[in-house]
Amino acid sequence: MKQLAIAAVIATAAFAAHAEQALCDTCGHVQAVTKETRKGQGGAAGIVGGAVVGGLIGNQFGHGNGKALATVGGAAAGGFAGNEVQKHVTSKDVWVTSVKMKDGSVRKFEHAAAPGWKAGSIVKLHGKSIVRA
Numbered sequence: 001m002k003q004l005a006i007a008a009v010i011a012t013a014a015f016a017a018h019a020e021q022a023l024c025d026t027c028g029h030v031q032a033v034t035k036e037t038r039k040g041q042g043g044a045a046g047i048v049g050g051a052v053v054g055g056l057i058g059n060q061f062g063h064g065n066g067k068a069l070a071t072v073g074g075a076a077a078g079g080f081a082g083n084e085v086q087k088h089v090t091s092k093d094v095w096v097t098s099v100k101m102k103d104g105s106v107r108k109f110e111h112a113a114a115p116g117w118k119a120g121s122i123v124k125l126h127g128k129s130i131v132r133a
Helices: 002-021 044-058 065-089
Strands: 027-038 092-101 106-111 122-126 129-132
Touching: 044 065, 106 129
Parallel strands: none
Antiparallel strands: 027 092, 027 122, 092 106, 122 129
């Protein structure tokens, strides 16, 4: 019985070594799949909207030249804040797959949706992306 168990272990190891060598030149093993959040893009809408709101708020303070300075300062601060808010609103989640290629290099691939593989899966390069092998 002990000899049978040893033979099974040796056969499994030999099969695993052969499977590793049998990988195609553009194939690799998935090391990890992680979900990450990418900051969105700011833009004119956020800047202009924030500047208008900031200018209106700043206009409520001061008198004479102080009022003009508060309006300009409020518009500048509002424009910056509006741009940052737009970046937050347009942020998105991406899934990053780390793949150890046959040549030993590790490459990362981003996906808009959760991929259909997990750590240990074998994948193949398909253009600039990967697919299940």
